[in-house]
Amino acid sequence: MDIFLQQLINGLVLGSVYALVALGYTMVYGIIELINFAHGEVTMMGALVALSVIGALALGMPGLPGVLILAAGLALAIPVCVALGLLIERVAYRPLRNAPRLAPLITAIGVSIVLQNLAMLIWGKQYISFPPVLPQGRYEILGAHITDVQIAILVLTVLIMLGLILMVQRTRLGRAMRATAQSRQVASLMGVDVNRVIASTFAIGSALAAVAGVMVSAYYGLAHYYMGFMLGLKAFSAAVLGGIGNLGGAMLGGLLLGLIESFGAGYIGDLTGGFLGSHYQDVFAFFVLIAVLVFRPSGLLGARGIERA
Amino acid sequence: MSALLAVSGVSKAFGGLQALSDISLQVNAGEIFGLIGPNGAGKTTLFNALTGLYTIDRGEVRLNGTRLDGCKPHQVLKAGLARTFQNIRLFAEMTALENVLVGRHARTHSGVLGAVLRLPATRREEADSRARAMALLERVGIAGHARRLARNLPYGDQRRLEIARALASEPALLALDEPAAGMNPAERAALRDLLLQLQHEGLTLLLIEHDVKLVMGLCDRLAVLDYGIKIAEGTPEVVSRDPSVIAAYLGDEAL
Amino acid sequence: MPEGKRPRWLVFGLLALGLALLPFLVDAGLGRSWVRLIDLALLYVMLALGLNIVVGYAGLLDLGYVAFYALGAYVYAWLASPHFGLHLPFWAALPLGAALAALFGVLLGTPTLRLRGDYLAIVTLGFGEIIRIFMNNLNAPVNITNGPQGINLIDPVRVGDMSLSQTQTLFGITFTGAHLTYYLFLLFTLALIFISMRLEDSRIGRAWVAIREDETAAAATGINTRNLKLLAFAMGATFGGLAGGLFASFQGFISPESFNLMESIMILCMIVLGGMGHIPGVIFGAVLLTLLPEALRYTGDWQRNLFGQIYIDPADLRMLLFGLALVAVMLYRPAGLMPSARRRREFADAAE
Numbered sequence: 018m019d020i021f022l023q024q025l026i027n028g029l030v031l032g033s034v035y036a037l038v039a040l041g042y043t044m045v046y047g048i049i050e051l052i053n054f055a056h057g058e059v060t061m062m063g064a065l066v067a068l069s070v071i072g073a074l075a076l077g078m079p080g081l082p083g084v085l086i087l088a089a090g091l092a093l094a095i096p097v098c099v100a101l102g103l104l105i106e107r108v109a110y111r112p113l114r115n116a117p118r119l120a121p122l123i124t125a126i127g128v129s130i131v132l133q134n135l136a137m138l139i140w141g142k143q144y145i146s147f148p149p150v151l152p153q154g155r156y157e158i159l160g161a162h163i164t165d166v167q168i169a170i171l172v173l174t175v176l177i178m179l180g181l182i183l184m185v186q187r188t189r190l191g192r193a194m195r196a197t198a199q200s201r202q203v204a205s206l207m208g209v210d211v212n213r214v215i216a217s218t219f220a221i222g223s224a225l226a227a228v229a230g231v232m233v234s235a236y237y238g239l240a241h242y243y244m245g246f247m248l249g250l251k252a253f254s255a256a257v258l259g260g261i262g263n264l265g266g267a268m269l270g271g272l273l274l275g276l277i278e279s280f281g282a283g284y285i286g287d288l289t290g291g292f293l294g295s296h297y298q299d300v301f302a303f304f305v306l307i308a309v310l311v312f313r314p315s316g317l318l319g320a321r322g323i324e325r326a
Numbered sequence: 327m328s329a330l331l332a333v334s335g336v337s338k339a340f341g342g343l344q345a346l347s348d349i350s351l352q353v354n355a356g357e358i359f360g361l362i363g364p365n366g367a368g369k370t371t372l373f374n375a376l377t378g379l380y381t382i383d384r385g386e387v388r389l390n391g392t393r394l395d396g397c398k399p400h401q402v403l404k405a406g407l408a409r410t411f412q413n414i415r416l417f418a419e420m421t422a423l424e425n426v427l428v429g430r431h432a433r434t435h436s437g438v439l440g441a442v443l444r445l446p447a448t449r450r451e452e453a454d455s456r457a458r459a460m461a462l463l464e465r466v467g468i469a470g471h472a473r474r475l476a477r478n479l480p481y482g483d484q485r486r487l488e489i490a491r492a493l494a495s496e497p498a499l500l501a502l503d504e505p506a507a508g509m510n511p512a513e514r515a516a517l518r519d520l521l522l523q524l525q526h527e528g529l530t531l532l533l534i535e536h537d538v539k540l541v542m543g544l545c546d547r548l549a550v551l552d553y554g555i556k557i558a559e560g561t562p563e564v565v566s567r568d569p570s571v572i573a574a575y576l577g578d579e580a581l
Numbered sequence: 582m583p584e585g586k587r588p589r590w591l592v593f594g595l596l597a598l599g600l601a602l603l604p605f606l607v608d609a610g611l612g613r614s615w616v617r618l619i620d621l622a623l624l625y626v627m628l629a630l631g632l633n634i635v636v637g638y639a640g641l642l643d644l645g646y647v648a649f650y651a652l653g654a655y656v657y658a659w660l661a662s663p664h665f666g667l668h669l670p671f672w673a674a675l676p677l678g679a680a681l682a683a684l685f686g687v688l689l690g691t692p693t694l695r696l697r698g699d700y701l702a703i704v705t706l707g708f709g710e711i712i713r714i715f716m717n718n719l720n721a722p723v724n725i726t727n728g729p730q731g732i733n734l735i736d737p738v739r740v741g742d743m744s745l746s747q748t749q750t751l752f753g754i755t756f757t758g759a760h761l762t763y764y765l766f767l768l769f770t771l772a773l774i775f776i777s778m779r780l781e782d783s784r785i786g787r788a789w790v791a792i793r794e795d796e797t798a799a800a801a802t803g804i805n806t807r808n809l810k811l812l813a814f815a816m817g818a819t820f821g822g823l824a825g826g827l828f829a830s831f832q833g834f835i836s837p838e839s840f841n842l843m844e845s846i847m848i849l850c851m852i853v854l855g856g857m858g859h860i861p862g863v864i865f866g867a868v869l870l871t872l873l874p875e876a877l878r879y880t881g882d883w884q885r886n887l888f889g890q891i892y893i894d895p896a897d898l899r900m901l902l903f904g905l906a907l908v909a910v911m912l913y914r915p916a917g918l919m920p921s922a923r924r925r926r927e928f929a930d931a932a933e
């Protein structure tokens with residue numbers, strides 16, 4: 018029972034991070050129907066920028082409370098990531114909006130190679146550990162443990178998601194985004210500035226990625242120039258699992274994927290009689306992805322694809 | 327006369343929209359059969375249902391006695407039913423000639439080995455296909471454009487190319503979805519001649535068309551669809567006097 | 582004499598002579614390490630030609646292509662190394678690897694082929710990662726892949742009793758292993774180019790392009806789209822598996838690290854940069870992208886000349902520059918550097 022509960026907690030926390038990154042993929046895909054291949058790299062940049070700020074403050078002003086230091090880290094990471102997101106949209110996507118679909122995919126791949134190597138030049142190839150500024154509380158419930166960091170991730174994720182839903186449902190920008198997602202032509206005929214909407218989508222997704230980057234590095238206590246790749250891939254899987262283009266789907270998909278991974282890693286040894294160990298954790302995301310696409314290509318919450326001819 | 331195409335009780339719904347309700351009709355060998363009706367009546371949907379692009383909810387489709395419902399589009403074509411599309415669907419980046427050559431696919435057989443080794447059988451087949459394809463381009467009047475990319479052809483020529491591509495599969499029944507749309511009067515006249523000539527050569531035609539003059543002049547028989555229901559069927563004279571047809575069209579215009 | 586009238590045999594003769602002398606010219610001009618690099622470039626040409634069938638012709642965006650490369654390499658290593666104590670000759674091990682890769686191409690393709698473009702990309706990417714993760718971990722409880730250490734001491738290709746990994750003297754000329762490998766790879770590369778060319782201009786090739794252009798119309802025109810897509814996958818995988826076997830014999834050592842996603846992306850970039858669906862463009866892209874990162878190593882010298890010292894390790898800088906180059910080419914030449922005549926026209930039309 019305690020193993021079960023522990024995996025449940027771990028899975029939900031991991032899933033929250035996936036969900037936040039997945040939102041970025043799903044929002045962009047919902048609007049321009051392209052995979053923002055560089056999104057994982059934006060997450061990585063957010064983590065590393067925040068870690069640098071946090072590290073510098075922790076060293077320079079040791080008296081400062083941890084939460085304030087963390088906030089300062091986010092305060093720089095978010096604008097940096099937003100700027101990156103806007104740059105990616107401007108460089109890799111906007112000029113190629115009418116080109117064959119492969120072209121923007123390749124530019125996005127190019128941008129992610131650039132970002133990854135830029136990060137390697139700036140921060141080096143080694144793992145960077147999260148400075149010890151965070152509260153280290155650890156509580157026991159029914160035999161499982163939950164830490165302050167985990168609680169913070171869960172609470173923050175819920176707040177962000179609620180905020181995002183309100184934004185999309187209630188604000189002008191949200192309405193414009195939904196209209197653009199329906200049909201770019203119609204939206205622009207109705208007076209929506211489509212370019213601005215698309216840019217805003219990249220900006221919001223990138224801000225979420227910054228937060229997710231900080232979360233994931235706080236959770237694992239590490240960041241690394243290469244961390245964006247796997248994270249991005251899994252988050253994309255989560256978005257597809259939920260039904261790409263669907264915000265609720267990205268949230269659900271992220272949480273589910275986190276749980277699947279966590280339970281999968283916890284139980285795979287028993288399931289295969291010890292043949293496969295927990296280092297197969299990374300495989301689950303892909304098996305889930307493939308299974309979903311094969312059996313329910315529109316994802317869990319996606320509209321059922323209507324046959325078109 | 328024998329029925330080449332027999333459609334019985336075909337229904338198709340999209341969510342709550344009943345696009346086709348219990349459609350039955352028979353197209354006899356050698357005739358030109360017209361399918362008319364206001365926009366959104368379900369004509370294209372019926373074509374898609376016949377050619378395996380949509381799975382039908384109920385009903386049966388037979389071509390020369392063989393079941394077509396449940397068949398994949400390529401099987402339908404192989405059985406002898408070829409079609410064109412209302413919103414022209416050519417292989418844009420291929421030349422006109424290549425488009426027609428693709429139309430030969432179902433009637434040719436060479437595979438990877440034949441292609442790589444250029445076996446004698448493959449070479450014969452390829453030469454034969456090219457000759458037939460050129461003849462078809464000639465036939466529809468665009469032989470001069472053989473080496474041009476399909477996407478660069480004028481609109482009317484694209485429509486004709488699509489007909490040539492469909493004919494390349496040597497169909498028994500050719501289904502045309504608004505072939506005259508966007509054509510000027512001269513092109514329409516040429517199309518009319520071509521269709522009559524094809525009929526003369528023994529081809530059976532199923533024709534969706536909005537140009538009433540063209541339809542009335544060409545078709546041996548007609549069926550009229552409205553809101554997915556067949557409201558009339560018969561010779562052009564009979565159909566054009568049918569009150570429900572007049573109502574459907576007037577209702578349409580009143581919109 | 583006007584261009585078109587030059588006798589074909591003369592052109593071919595000169596080309597053949599150039600290709601035959603290439604390793605010696607490169608050796609003399611740039612150094613021995615560049616001969617190995619040319620070998621590698623040929624390997625990538627084979628891979629790019631294989632992926633070109635899948636992506637360029639049939640329009641199926643495959644981001645996990647490296648999985649087939651890996652399969653070919655591992656099969657070769659299992660059949661011709663001390664790992665299982667088997668030492669099959671290359672003419673047996675190589676086709677078996679290619680055949681297994683083809684089989685996997687069909688197996689992986691079957692459930693996924695009805696997916697739309699981008700989804701297919703991600704699923705194939707997932708397959709590629711799954712295969713890599715298994716290669717990394719299938720060393721226990723039964724040691725199949727030897728895990729991250731990979732498989733060592735793989736047999737080189739032998740022709741008669743001549744090993745392609747050793748320096749040989751033939752007709753008074755000294756050939757290093759790299760030189761001999763070059764000729765072997767050249768032979769395979771030419772064969773694959775020939776096959777690609779023949780396929781492109783055939784019933785099968787046209788059907789692939791038709792599917793790429795409009796899958797629904799292709800089906801309505803009588804093409805069994807599922808079978809033809811599977812065929813494209815199988816053909817591409819065969820090329821990949823073949824290249825994998827050659828790679829294993831050439832390196833003598835393989836590990837999962839050689840088959841990561843970056844490798845798939847690199848091969849995709851080769852064909853897109855060169856000019857998708859256009860054989861000369863694909864070859865050009867493969868050669869360019871194999872040599873470019875090496876050439877970018879020279880940025881160290883530039884830095885020294887410009888600033889008197891090296892600020893950034895050229896090995897770190899080259900991937901950054903590579904990424905920038907990728908973006909730049911796509912922005913200014915979205916049809917690739919050497920697009921086929923028809924694609925050039927297409928983009929000219931679009932620009933109008």
Ligand SMILES: Nc1ncnc2c1ncn2[C@@H]1O[C@H](COP(=O)(O)OP(=O)(O)O)[C@@H](O)[C@H]1O
Nearest residue numbers: 323324325340345364365366367368369370371
């Ligand atoms: N794939 C589809 N999904 C949902 N509705 C469809 C689809 N195809 C056609 N329809 C609907 O079915 C009705 C008939 O359309 P159609 O057959 O195209 O009419 P037409 O007679 O003008 O060719 C229309 O209301 C159309 O909107």
Ligand SMILES: [Mg+2]
Nearest residue numbers: 369370371412
């Ligand atoms: Mg219609």
